[in-house]
Amino acid sequence: MKSPSLTPDLLRRMDAYWRAANYLAVGQLYLRSNPLLKRPLTLADVKPMLLGHWGTTPGQNFIYVHLNRIIRQHDLDMIYVSGPGHGGPAVVGNTYLEGSYSEIYPEISQDEAGLQKLFLQFSFPGGISSHASPECPGSIHEGGELGYSLSHAFGAVFDNPELVVACVVGDGEAETGPLATAWHSNKFLDPATDGAVLPILHLNGYKIANPTVLARISHEELEQLLRGYGWSPFFVEGNEPAAMHEAMASALDQAVEQIKAIRREAREHGRRERPRWPMIVLRSPKGWTGPQVVDGLPVEGTFRAHQIPIAVSASTPVEHLRQLEAWLKSYRPEELFDAAGRLLPELAALAPVGPRRMGANPHANGGSLLRELRVPDFRDYACTVAEPGVRGIGDTRVLAPFLRDVTALNQSQRNFRVFGPDETISNGLEAVFDVTDRQWNAGTQATDQHLAATGRVLEMLSEHQCEGWLEGYLLTGRHGLFNCYEAFIHIIDSMFNQHAKWLKVTASLPWRRKIASLNYLLASHVWRQDHNGFSHQDPGFIDHVVNKKAGVVRVYLPPDANCLLSVMDHCLRSLHYVNVVIAGKHPAPQWLTMEQAVRHCSEGIGIWSWASNDQEVDAPDLVMACCGDVPTLETLAAVSILREHLPELKIRVVNVVDLMRLQPRAEHPHGLDDTDFDALFTRDRPVIFAFHAYPYLIHRLTYRRTNHDNIHVRGYREEGTVTTPFDMTVLNELDRFHLVISAIDRLPQTGNQGTYLKQQLRDKLVEHRQYINRHGQDLPEVRNWTWQGSIRDRKPS
The missing domain is CATH 3.40.50.970 (Thiamin diphosphate (ThDP)-binding fold, Pyr/PP domains)
Structure with a gap:
């Protein structure tokens, strides 16, 4: 179908703009000098390492120029999400053409010198990556890993009633589980209060070396699939530019009208049932407009177009350099840029202005909003x-x-x-x-x-x-x-x-x-x-x-x-x-008043003096440390056992809320300096550390500390089954009984008293096992345990 919005002159200029974007993309992939081909291309003009991806780029350039038209025509508030991997040449080139790139990076100016810098920085040491990276204006989705473009797009439009996100989904990306699931996001969108996502499924047929699933099923099956997901797809298919421009313009006209109609029905007429949102399927050749054949092998429309279609170096045939030059010249840069390297005004006028440019839309720099x-x-x-x-x-x-x-x-x-x-x-x-x-x-x-x-x-x-x-x-x-x-x-x-x-x-x-x-x-x-x-x-x-x-x-x-x-x-x-x-959700002991909690959390780590009895000595005999709700409970229960049976021991209880406090300050801004760490954990006394997670992490965070060799960590050890809450700690030796045994093992001064207490605790562990196997719940003394050590002269029970 032809679009009434696309006059012959507009079609001509849009095609030229697309050629300019494609030219910039090839320049980014290959060139480090001679950006306007004012002299014959030489090997010295080509980067020594060619890195990047061409295959998805011309299709995305095609989409971008058409989105520019509908933004201007309908004054749309729109951002662009590039889902296919390595779409950097497209988003960088298009934000450069619209001017938003040079506004942020004035050194990448809109002239010949700026073009050379634009080309040189791409996939070059000290430059930019081949993704839609954070450095690229207009980007909220890097695409370094595939599968998340559509869910990011929907997240962007929730509570953004005027925003439209044009989300380009690569057909390789569409094979990932997250993307396949994300099509269902339309069941969560409220057209009255949320914005709209316009997915554009880009079928170019191939991944790195294999065909894509959605490109190899029939048109009927693909349409049924997308309609089954609840979408209303418009198909734009082919490879002849003029016809494809007409088809894309028509599809976008219809899609935008449908989005407007859905919004009207919801916002003006109160229609609440779920609409069938529009989407576009663009089927175009991989590496469209690129080299057809290289070294006798087909490239355009095949997997060979995915990355660098023509290898150019001192070790490749000189014909490759000439073929690259012919490829660049096929875009007729002399018709696109003036002698100073600026995009011609009649082409520059096609881009939206101000914040309507997708590279300058404030939603893509969310902190500003x-x-x-x-x-x-x-x-x-x-x-x-x-x-x-x-x-x-x-x-x-x-x-x-x-x-x-x-x-x-x-x-x-x-x-x-x-x-x-x-x-x-x-x-x-x-x-x-x-x-x-x-x-x-x-x-x-x-x-x-x-x-x-x-x-x-x-x-x-x-x-x-x-x-x-x-x-x-x-x-x-x-x-x-x-x-x-x-x-x-x-x-x-x-x-x-x-x-x-x-x-x-x-x-x-x-x-x-x-x-x-x-x-x-x-x-x-x-x-x-x-x-x-x-x-x-x-x-x-x-x-x-x-x-x-x-x-x-x-x-x-x-x-x-x-x-x-x-x-x-x-x-x-x-x-x-x-x-x-x-944090836990089950009933559990509460330890601190709010005033105490605020102080403790502000410090991130600290001695619980009410649970300690070492205040009147120079150093404790033992530090009992804990991090996490259950480890804290078991630590305090262990302390109560030690204080009852070994009352001469001087014990310090240290609780950790902010895990990063354990690292040295040089490694994390929340880290304790060595003096403060040593003041808490001592320089030479045993530390029994009950930790919520895998024990190794505490050793990893504290290995540089003075007293690291005396830190003995209990945590999760990949043990557990369907069992009681306390038995989970027993199975992983994080329970109060194992903590006390671990302490006694490192306190030879406990002597005979310690030996007899260890035996009692081993007996208690046997009793625990027999009890839960018979009754299906923990021992009453565990279930009903309460802390009784807050008054220092009261014996803990």
Whole structure:
């Protein structure tokens, strides 16, 4: 179909603009000098190492020039997400042509000198990568790893009612699990309050060396698949430029009209049922407009077009250099740029202006739109702790009313959401549903709960989608929280990697504004899997997180509800970090008053003097350290046993909330200097450290410390099954009895008393095993244990 918007003159100029973008792309891949071919191309003009990808680029350039037209025609607020891997030449070249690139990087000027710098920096030492990297204006999605473009796009449009995200999905990327699932995001979009995503599935037929699945199924099957996902696809197919321009313009005209109609129906007429959103399928040759044949082998339209189609170096045939020159000249640069290297005014006029340019849209630099989150005073939600060890309802259940009111306070701003894979209630946060629903735009039944077309909670049983939605939401200037089971947050390990790297790079770009932190609340943790068993036991996400740059990551393990409130308040207010918070949801002892909790969390680590008895000596005999809620409980229970049976021992209890405090300050900004670390843990006394996760991590964080050889860590050891809560600690030797035995082993001065106490505790472990096997629950003395050591002259029980 022909588009009435596409006049012959406009078609001519758009085709020329596309040729200019393609020329810039080839220049970025190959050239380091002679950017306008004012003299014959020589080997010295070509980079010594040719790195980058051509195959996806001409199709993306084609899409970009057509998006520019509809932005101008309809005054659209639009950003561009480049899903195919290594789409850097397209997004860099197009932002350069529209002027947004040179505004941020004035040295890459819009003239011949700037063109040379643009070409030289691409995939060159000290330059830019071949992805849509953070350095590229207009980018919120690097595409270094495939699969997340569509979920990022949807995250960007939630609560952004005027925004349209044009999301180019590569057909190789479409084979990934996250992308295949992301098509269902349309069941969560509210056309009345959210923006729109326009997916453009780019079928160019090949991955690196293989055909793609969606390009090799029939037209009928592909259309049925996409319609089955709930989309209304428009197909643009072919390789003849003029006809393809006409078809693409027509498809975009219809898609934009459909988006406008859907918005009108929802916003003016109150239509709430889920619409069938438009999308485009662009089938074009891989490496379109590039070399047809190289060394007798077909290139355009084959996998050989994926990366560098023509090898050019001192060791390749001279014909390759001439073929490269012919390829560059096929775009007729003399018709595109003036003698000074500037894009001709009649072509430059095709780009949108100001913030309507996709490279200058403020949504793609979300920190510039960030509004401060409204947060109530977390102290108002405190547990009353008359004395250490009072019973609590579950730490996350105390946190939930705080999150409920954060949600309510930001309803009008529509800039805070809770994300999770069907676990918000399971993780103890059900109070949030007092003020909001789950956003859901599929079918409902009378027995459903908390489902509505608009809501502040987004749940889908895909950690990938929750992570991608939240990242897109944060990257476009909003705030959020991801709650998840601890064991299964590993599903998004690699997505976390990519986001942490994005934060690291953007922190060094002065034009990129800081965004809200990515906050994880991990509940249903390793130590309370009473019925789920071994499959639900894995605290290793912490190990993965601490590999990232110290300026980006933070890990908190609050020991009780008041500490959790203090930590979460800090995390929600913070910017440009990844914060990992691990907390329990089951009833558990509460240790600190709110005033104490605030001090303790502010310091991140400290001596619990009320649990210690070494105040009147120069150094304790033993340091009992703990990090995490269950390790804290078992440590204090162990201390109570030691103080009852070995009252002459001087014991110091150290609790860690901020895990990064264990590292030296030179390695992490939260780290303790050696003097302060030694003051807490001593220089030569045994330290029994009960840790929430794998023991090795504590050794890794403290290996440079003076007293490292005396630090003995107990943590998760890959043991566990369907069992009682206390037995989980016994199986991993984190329980109070094993902790006391470990201490005695390192305290020869306990002598005969210590020997007899060890025997009693071994007997108690046998009794424990027999009891749970007979009764199916823990010993009464474990279930009913309370701390009795807050009064120093009272013997602990």
